[in-house]
Amino acid sequence: MKIAVIVFPGSNCDRDLFNAVNDLGGVAEFVSHRATSLAGYSAVLIPGGFSYGDYLRAGAIARFAPVMTEVIRLAKAGYPVFGTCNGFQILTEAGLLPGALKQNLSQRFVCKTVALEVTNNRTPFTSHYQAHQRIDLPIAHADGCFFADQETLDRLEDNGQVAFRYAGENPNGSLNNIAGVTNAAGNVLGMMPHPERAVAAVLGNTNGQPLFESLFATLQEAH
């Protein structure tokens, strides 16, 4: 059960995601943005960073990379697909997730640890969290303000597509304090916080660990 970590030019959390999966007992492999097949992979992780320098708009160029055709195929087929930070931006640009990520209200990049609520623990990535569990995860982004029109927001809330919500300070102005959303089917998750930065006790935070354990359990069941 191999997990693909996609590497775009400018990805810079690819090694962190890869290490998190492997340190927690999973099997991750790097897959180039040029790859034309994801055959053999059970799940796809899209890392944070600055794909293509974030030039034009965060995630806007990455969606045209050859590998994205395959990412979209897997997402539509129900495989778990996850994007953090720039990965979330890429998934919205590719149309796999609703909404868009705008510039932070502060107009500044912000890196800190923030409080979150696990709003939906019935997704392939959150089943090992308690319902409404409070957790802390690091964020590091300039464009993390989640935006969608009212109709979309209502639909996300009604369908339980909001997976994570900022539970203390809203660090970027996201509507409804949304930190992470899934697609309607629930198999695609995007979130601005970085769970892969919170899986080692020596760094003082292991709140990201259940996300990866949830994914592993999902893959075990599917197997």
Add this chain to the structure above:
Amino acid sequence: MKQAMTPEEIKAQKPYLDWSLSEREYNYIADTLLHRLPNYTETGLYSAMWSEHCSYKKSKPVLRLFPNKNARVLQGPGEGAGVVDIDDGQAVVFKAESHNHPSTVEPYQGAATGVGGILRDIFSMGARPIASLDSLHFGELSDPKMRMKVQNTVKGIGDYGNCMGIPTVAGETTFDPCYSGNLLVNAMSVGLMDQDQLQKGVANGVGNAVMYVGAKTGRDGIHGATFASADFSDEHATQRSAVQVGDPFMEKLLMEACLKLIQEHPDWLVGIQDMGAAGIVSSSAEMATEGGAGMELNLDLVPQREPNMSAYEIMLSESQERMLLCVVKGHEADVQKIFEDFDLAAVVIGRITDGHDYVLHHDGQVVCNIPVTTLTEDVLEEESEEREPARLAAARQAAAWLPEITDAGATLRQLLAQSTVADKSIFFEQYDSMVQTATVVGPGSDAGVLRVRGTKKGLAMTTDGNGRFVYLDPEIGGKLAVAEAAANIVASGAQPLAITDCLNYGDPTDPEIFWELHHSVLGMAAACRAFDTPVISGNVSLYNENNGQAIHPTPMIGMVGLIRDLAHVIPMAAQHAGDLVYLIGHTGNDFAGSELQKMLTGEISGALNDFDLAATAATQRQLLAAMEAGHVASAHDLAEGGLGVALAEALFKTDLGFKLGLKDMPAAQLFAESPARFIVTVPASHQMAFEAALGTAARQIGEVTASHWLQATLKDGQLNENVATLQTTWEEAIPCQLKSKA
């Protein structure tokens, strides 16, 4: 393109004087080195390579005073960065560099390209950069223009480092009017590598290829090196063309491609060097000199962003994100393939030749043909006049300034709101401090701490520079700078390993400024010996002046330390109610150059008291041993604002307090900045062992309490402050000033 002037016209019209080459140097080159007149391109190359920025011709005699070896040093000064053994076949690589002049003219790009340049120095050694640090010195935030410069500098550092995926884990930011016309922007980078992957900037082997990789060459940054070797004045307000523009995305690709080549195919590579100051000429001439080889380049092959560039412009451009490689003959296409995978150009622009000549072809002509060492090794060192600044003798005669403090609490609150002391998180939260998932302790502590994956080890790192002390007494100030850096490293539980430095001074042709440089280096060198922290890399930034007004002499010390076992990393904040509080070191009437003096009098004055380096180093070793034995719960080094500020900082972001008995300490001494002090908290069960380890150096002054109050009984009063209120004062000071409309 035709050359602008004939050699004879150059001799007659002396354009080189505008490029900072002196007539004496020009004549020496023509009469003694070449035995002919240099042409236009050659004269340009000499003026850049003989600038202080590239040649260190003025500072070299002083730099030789630094120790730069010990058993751990694998590579000292002279390469892209210094390298230190951290056991297990691993090494830490680090260097700091100043980007003061570009940042003063254009803070955003100046700061960004400062970060970019120092990162290239690290990965050119074969190391992956794992952390960035900075040392920033600005004018006062009350000036609206300065607020803009501060915010643009911070954004420049953040945008570059964040995009590269290198965490910024520590640094310092201070404010003083002396920097208002000439900012100091010093960037440090730290890399990690396996020792067997060490690369050098060397080129040799007749027939081997000289390959150019990375971004194209444009007209930006031409003469940046000489620009950095002259002072600012309003007359030269239009030197903007000397500032480079950065592209961190390009550099990220360049880094990954270079590391792939170095790690997977070291046998294809002879040497690699960043094209930094003075671009192609410095990197190629230095690599050929290091390899004892000759080199022939065809400038028509250099990838160019603009048409009709002259040989002079191509050679001196400081366009960013470029590297020069020497590649074993026959592997040119293999190297090209690696770079193509990252969408980067890799072009053979020349070959290594027999002999020692440096030959450049452009547009079918030979535009330069000179012995390569005349660019790099034959630079005339300059004797400098020096004279003790008159202010120092006057300060020794004057009576020491002694503050009268009637309300210790009010003074503490006021100090916590001084921009140099106040919370800097509004700045450092704009830097990604956690990418690469190794950050154990991030910005805002005494030192940043990173784990070394796959081991129990950690690396601690800090930057420190206090221009005020060096201004008041260069030699003692120099000692203090190193001692302060060592204290920061030890406070985090690490053993100091080595230092890098940026020596930021005014115009060295002023005898008083050269004296400041010389004597502060004497002080730093003595301290480096005492702490066994050799200087393994660094740079010199002179001519930091605006309209004849020099900055305080501000040597920045970047220090790295080794934590043998991360189980013993020591936090800055108090940990448990009931722990005992100790003060290490002697407190006296050390108010000269203090934050208190600046706050109450608006200026700094007086003479510094000397201190015992050997005793300081011995106490630090004892403290580290007590930490490694598990006797210490927290430790914080005392710096700006003295004991009072340090006590408050050790309680911020906790719910704890201190109850202290300081019955022999007058209120004013709470804010004295006596050197070499720490506050340490110790679990009561470790009291005997801790006291046995530290002896008389540590004095118990109270205990950690469960109530969130800072309470102390002083000789002449009481301190009784709610910590939450203190923290709010400290946190709001800078955001409030930045928002100010006035």
